[in-house]
Amino acid sequence: MSDHTARTQPRIDIAEVGDALLGRWKQERLESRALAADPRLHTPQGTPMSEHRERVFEQLRILVEENAIQRAYPGDLGGGDNHGGNIAAFQELVLADPSLQIKSGVQWGLFGAAILHLGTRAHHEKWLPDVMDLKLPGAFAMTEIGHGSDVASIGTTATYDPETEEFEIHTPFAGAWKEFLGNAALHGRAAVVFAQLITRGVNHGVHAFFVPIRDADGEMMPGVGSEDDGVKGGLNGIDNGRLHFDRVRIPRENLLNRYGDVAPDGTYSSAIESPGRRFFTMIGTLVQGRVSLDGSSVRAMQAALAIAIRYGSERRQFPGASGRETVLLDYGQHRRRLIPRLAQTYAMAFADERLLTVFDEVFSGARDTEENREDLETLAAALKPLSTWAALDTLQEAREACGGAGFIAKNRLTGLRADLDIYATFEGDNNVLLQLVGKRLLTDYADQFKPGDRAAIAKAAAAQLGDRVSRFGLRQMGQSIADLGQVARSVESLRSTEAQRELLTDRVQTMISEIALALREATKNVPKGDRLAKAIAAEDAFNAQQHKLIEAARAHAELLQWEAFTEAVEKLEGEGSRQVLTWLRDLFGLGLIERNAAWYLTSGRISGQRAEAVTAYIDRLIGRLRPHALDLVDAFGLTPALLRAEIATGIEAERQQEAHDYVEAQRAAGTWPVHEKELRARAKAEAKAASRVEARAGAKVGARS
């Protein structure tokens, strides 16, 4: 294999790139990694569920003792008022055990955070100290069996009774039972229960209530029932379960009343007039779950690639032309599997850092505007789906790239994959989140025009369509003729930062404007005034565009990742770091263009030759990055105590060396048996030589005769 020349190229400064990856909350991340490396926070693979659950519960106490979970809480209650640092530290805990991470997330990021963000000062003083030191373990009872993504339609009710100044919490049918709640099956003493607030015969929509569920002895409170969800596909250190409530009474004061309150006489009041906006404001305070999962997924991807790339750099299989067996990472296919995913992981890491920054700006109050909150929600909804899916994909590819060894639990890939599976649908189903992003993009698109100015939108879209026809026709033809056979030149224009940005941006904008046009077209012939017909037509039209809208949202998220990557590369000072990371960014950007080549071709953005040039250049970039692969995973800074995967410890290289030395020693001693193949080859060569001699002799004889 011929990559040795590449070794003379610039190398990255591992410390510099490592710092860029650790980002603004480096200190918190390193503190949390020190904890994640602590064996007290690990659970042996194969630990039975009940034991794993108890162990994780005990581990939460260690987090309390180590001051690991207080960061986001108010300073005067023992917290650190550090929102970004809190999430950064939380993300690292995935390396200890995702069960531990998510159980702590349930306790302090959902249950506690709901009290913090939806409650008011009296609630904070009353409950947060006990929440923080785990005297009061709690569940976050939002999801119901019947309603997951559609929280606004949940069936649980909280009906106010002015006689007793109490709310009555009730799950009126099985579909309203609270489901999949961590801490519900065993450890929770209370729950923040989301329910329709009903007072004076009016339903004011979903609000959160503090509801005790178990007494000090762990017995269920009267009217509260719990069922255990049992074994899950992963995260079996968490006691997920169901809760149901049979007219359970709680004091009026247990309504977490930051955004809506009920007076003793039953009068409802809220600073936010619109019930819709009120609901989204309440839900919006819980965005940190999505931010957390985004960065946790990045960390799991980094671990997967660190394992697979180290193993792939040591493992050899099949003899090569030059004698020894070939290193896996020198195979074209093996590189294609791992190196583009390495580029993606970098992009997602930098995008998460940006998300975390926006999160901190909003939650610290530094830039807490409604617009920033909306942007934060959209950003989180865009990034979390892509990173959680990418984590599953990367863990699986790494698992397969390590063959059978990847399947053994002690090499960690399968366990992480099983645990992270649910990240794709919790804290928001990925497809639902992307749809939310798509809707926001449609709104932003429409906002460019005067309200209701259909003609302007149609005109803009038509102009785009015309542009496209002309691109598809003449412009592309021109490109083809110019490009033909000139692969190098045709890729030149694609590898500049601006060209990549333009192509990626163009795709999002064009897709969104096409969807907007299709949605408008679909309803324009419905008779005015027939509201139901119009609503149904709009719904059908939206449904027909749903897949495309989700694709557009994905394209938008990828553009954000690419931008974050580009920004991070531009900040690097070391020449080697910047050069290598630029290649990696190019690989990410061109990889997106290659993956969506059909769109770029169909819409006339690139010619067929240019598309092929992209693929050819990607192959070159992968070859160029191959010698840097180990450096690039070293920059993740994942120590052996964090990885804890036997195949990433150098054991494979040792075995390869031992085998090689054995064979060499045998050869030197003359005891290495000759292979039958070799004997046959020798015999064949001898026979050939003999027949040549014979033929020559015969020729001589012939000449003589």
Place this chain on the structure above:
Amino acid sequence: MSDHTARTQPRIDIAEVGDALLGRWKQERLESRALAADPRLHTPQGTPMSEHRERVFEQLRILVEENAIQRAYPGDLGGGDNHGGNIAAFQELVLADPSLQIKSGVQWGLFGAAILHLGTRAHHEKWLPDVMDLKLPGAFAMTEIGHGSDVASIGTTATYDPETEEFEIHTPFAGAWKEFLGNAALHGRAAVVFAQLITRGVNHGVHAFFVPIRDADGEMMPGVGSEDDGVKGGLNGIDNGRLHFDRVRIPRENLLNRYGDVAPDGTYSSAIESPGRRFFTMIGTLVQGRVSLDGSSVRAMQAALAIAIRYGSERRQFPGASGRETVLLDYGQHRRRLIPRLAQTYAMAFADERLLTVFDEVFSGARDTEENREDLETLAAALKPLSTWAALDTLQEAREACGGAGFIAKNRLTGLRADLDIYATFEGDNNVLLQLVGKRLLTDYADQFKPGDRAAIAKAAAAQLGDRVSRFGLRQMGQSIADLGQVARSVESLRSTEAQRELLTDRVQTMISEIALALREATKNVPKGDRLAKAIAAEDAFNAQQHKLIEAARAHAELLQWEAFTEAVEKLEGEGSRQVLTWLRDLFGLGLIERNAAWYLTSGRISGQRAEAVTAYIDRLIGRLRPHALDLVDAFGLTPALLRAEIATGIEAERQQEAHDYVEAQRAAGTWPVHEKELRARAKAEAKAASRVEARAGAKVGARS
């Protein structure tokens, strides 16, 4: 949602389609399904590993008692001489528990089958009866820590000693230890060990040896060591482990000598002269593992889709325009996730039936020629990667489509996925298998030309390239102009069977010829005679093409699946069945074209408009198939006892109905609280009406004054 019109369309005959899916070995499949539904063969989720292992071992005895595993063995030894039926029955066992299935596969499909196919009559008589009735549990010791895919290079040696007429089995370094072997950690009494056969100082390559590893009390035999692989990502009912051998002596007769033998004096003999061909012949007898996994993956996919489509047909989420909440499967995105995968599952089921038929023809001896064996190996190597990957993808998509419920173990999706993970790399790493297929395609391509006729190949490839340029230019331009805005007409030409076949075939042929040309070009400038330089250049060139070659092999496998699907549809007699399955086949075929649209566009096979028409037609097909989705999964014939997933039992529909009834009853009783949103809307409408009245009154006043 507006799919109700579709209900007037033809429907499939579920029994007829079901029979087509069950295929030629319907009887054996149904017998095996009856067993797979038997609770004795199930293990509760979350059973600890050691208990699961013992339970599975006991379950193997049940398989013996129920005559479930004897089918492939010789009739006079108690078997059924039924090779196809044996694999068909084996495939169904995945529905009981993949651990049970694979453990039985180790015992009877690998250990036993190796004795059957690599041993001779004396071996059969001596060991097979005990293998069959499980008196002799055994391991199949091929893979080593250091060598997985590259079996020819294993390090274990079997050195013949004519003094004692024994072989000495030895693992000279850690990399040679046999690894990941089922039955090795606990239950195996013997192993078929693959080792380099060395006699008289010559290594005759890899042969198989029968080696006792534990005595009757379960103690390790002298010189044999075993280690437990511990917890795995799945299949934890199997006791995988390592075996190592320290100069363990076995009688000469323990060489499984069908393809190579050693006389008492140490003389080696074989009916197959070429050591390479001999090795591949031996390995080829073990193709049944791949055939087994192919159909098992199909069965798991069918289960996944039966669960997700049933749940998706009942589950509702988010209120629709027409009042009630919308059924998940009526969402555009949800259909896009599941219905194309349903089409793929059908294609793979029919392709597996074809594979099984070829397998039976060879192994029954009916058509056992060298060419047929080669075709069988290529077919298995093509289909097994795609189906094992598709199973993981489908199980995951189904899991996510069921949300949190999909993650609960009792709904089975996560367990099946965890167990089937390893199918992608065992019995041949998927990428290595596809490369094997690609190499065969290259050989077939070269065989069209006279040996070594480089000029002819270059000419053929150049002609193709010329064709391509002209297509890319004029032909595509012509298409664009003709197609513009005429989506319906442009798709017409793509939905005929012939058009699909041509497009799919063309892609395989073109890719292969392009790779062949690139490989030839790469070595033509190396000076003649410099063998090493030539070998290195050839290796580098191959490596540069490896990814593309694997893609070409995948395209070939997809074409085979499409052909099998088409053939199966043509055999259907019911008009409704044929119509619906033709749509499903079209969805599969056009789905392949859509997925590879970039290639078709780049190579000038289709125009941009035509590519968009494909997508639009796919959307229509999905809508058309939506009302048949339940019928199409019902045809799988997977009873509740086989599925055993709570969410596929109708429980969700019950919950939906209960909630709906509750709300309706409250409304009827006038106790359903009005929503604040509604009050505000009413107030707004009243204010508007009032202001209109006021304005009118004002106008009147104005008119009067």
